[in-house]
Amino acid sequence: MDKVTLQIVRGNQQEGATTEQYEVPYMDGMSLLDAIFWIREHEDPSLSVRYSCRSANACKECSAVVDGKTGFLCSIRAKAGETARIEPITGRPWIKDLVTVLE
Numbered sequence: 685m686d687k688v689t690l691q692i693v694r695g696n697q698q699e700g701a702t703t704e705q706y707e708v709p710y711m712d713g714m715s716l717l718d719a720i721f722w723i724r725e726h727e728d729p730s731l732s733v734r735y736s737c738r739s740a741n742a743c744k745e746c747s748a749v750v751d752g753k754t755g756f757l758c759s760i761r762a763k764a765g766e767t768a769r770i771e772p773i774t775g776r777p778w779i780k781d782l783v784t785v786l787e
Protein backbone atom coordinates (compact mmCIF):
# COMPACT_ATOMS: atom_id res chain seq x y z
CA MET A 685 0.00 0.00 0.00
CA ASP A 686 1.26 3.48 -0.86
CA LYS A 687 2.08 5.77 2.01
CA VAL A 688 2.35 9.48 2.55
CA THR A 689 4.91 10.81 5.01
CA LEU A 690 4.06 13.90 7.00
CA GLN A 691 6.64 15.78 9.01
CA ILE A 692 4.64 17.99 11.33
CA VAL A 693 6.03 20.74 13.52
CA ARG A 694 4.40 20.39 16.92
CA GLY A 695 4.59 22.15 20.25
CA ASN A 696 3.60 25.55 21.55
CA GLN A 697 4.96 28.99 22.31
CA GLN A 698 6.06 28.08 25.83
CA GLU A 699 7.65 24.67 25.26
CA GLY A 700 9.07 25.17 21.79
CA ALA A 701 8.91 23.08 18.62
CA THR A 702 9.64 19.49 17.73
CA THR A 703 9.14 17.75 14.41
CA GLU A 704 7.21 14.47 14.42
CA GLN A 705 7.09 12.12 11.45
CA TYR A 706 4.04 10.04 10.54
CA GLU A 707 3.36 7.45 7.86
CA VAL A 708 -0.21 7.54 6.57
CA PRO A 709 -1.86 5.10 4.14
CA TYR A 710 -2.50 6.92 0.88
CA MET A 711 -6.02 7.11 -0.51
CA ASP A 712 -6.87 8.58 -3.92
CA GLY A 713 -7.73 12.24 -3.68
CA MET A 714 -6.84 12.62 -0.03
CA SER A 715 -5.90 16.07 1.20
CA LEU A 716 -3.25 16.79 3.80
CA LEU A 717 -6.11 17.54 6.20
CA ASP A 718 -7.50 14.03 5.52
CA ALA A 719 -4.04 12.61 6.34
CA ILE A 720 -3.99 14.57 9.60
CA PHE A 721 -7.44 13.20 10.47
CA TRP A 722 -6.02 9.69 9.93
CA ILE A 723 -3.15 10.44 12.33
CA ARG A 724 -5.59 11.80 14.92
CA GLU A 725 -7.79 8.71 14.61
CA HIS A 726 -5.08 6.03 14.52
CA GLU A 727 -1.94 7.38 16.15
CA ASP A 728 -2.28 10.56 18.17
CA PRO A 729 -5.58 12.24 18.96
CA SER A 730 -3.71 15.11 20.62
CA LEU A 731 -2.42 16.45 17.28
CA SER A 732 -4.08 19.85 17.04
CA VAL A 733 -5.34 21.42 13.83
CA ARG A 734 -8.10 23.95 13.21
CA TYR A 735 -10.69 23.43 10.49
CA SER A 736 -14.34 24.01 9.83
CA CYS A 737 -15.51 23.55 6.25
CA ARG A 738 -13.08 20.67 5.54
CA SER A 739 -12.88 21.08 1.77
CA ALA A 740 -14.44 24.21 0.45
CA ASN A 741 -11.64 26.69 1.08
CA ALA A 742 -14.37 28.76 2.65
CA CYS A 743 -13.40 29.05 6.29
CA LYS A 744 -9.62 29.46 5.77
CA GLU A 745 -9.07 28.02 9.26
CA CYS A 746 -6.79 25.19 8.10
CA SER A 747 -4.02 27.43 6.82
CA ALA A 748 -0.48 26.18 7.41
CA VAL A 749 2.95 26.29 5.83
CA VAL A 750 3.48 23.26 3.58
CA ASP A 751 6.96 22.73 2.18
CA GLY A 752 7.70 26.39 2.78
CA LYS A 753 4.54 27.81 1.19
CA THR A 754 1.37 28.99 2.88
CA GLY A 755 -1.76 27.10 1.86
CA PHE A 756 -4.92 25.39 3.04
CA LEU A 757 -4.50 21.85 4.33
CA CYS A 758 -7.94 20.85 3.02
CA SER A 759 -7.11 21.80 -0.55
CA ILE A 760 -3.52 20.56 -0.86
CA ARG A 761 -3.50 16.98 -2.10
CA ALA A 762 -1.28 14.37 -0.49
CA LYS A 763 1.07 12.64 -2.93
CA ALA A 764 1.69 8.91 -2.69
CA GLY A 765 5.27 8.08 -1.78
CA GLU A 766 6.19 11.68 -1.02
CA THR A 767 6.94 13.63 2.14
CA ALA A 768 5.26 16.89 3.12
CA ARG A 769 6.59 19.14 5.86
CA ILE A 770 3.78 20.98 7.62
CA GLU A 771 4.34 23.90 9.99
CA PRO A 772 2.07 26.37 11.75
CA ILE A 773 1.60 29.76 10.11
CA THR A 774 4.36 32.14 11.09
CA GLY A 775 3.78 35.70 12.22
CA ARG A 776 0.80 34.88 14.39
CA PRO A 777 0.72 33.89 18.08
CA TRP A 778 1.20 30.11 18.25
CA ILE A 779 -1.31 28.16 20.37
CA LYS A 780 -0.51 24.45 19.79
CA ASP A 781 0.78 22.27 16.95
CA LEU A 782 -0.82 23.63 13.74
CA VAL A 783 -3.16 26.03 15.54
CA THR A 784 -2.38 29.74 15.62
CA VAL A 785 -4.48 32.71 16.61
CA LEU A 786 -6.91 33.58 13.81
CA GLU A 787 -6.52 36.97 12.21
Ligand code: FES
Binds near residue numbers: 747
Ligand atom coordinates in the same frame (compact mmCIF):
# COMPACT_ATOMS: atom_id res chain seq x y z
S1 FES B 1 -11.10 23.61 6.48
FE1 FES B 1 -12.02 25.40 5.70
S2 FES B 1 -10.62 26.17 4.23
FE2 FES B 1 -9.76 24.29 4.94
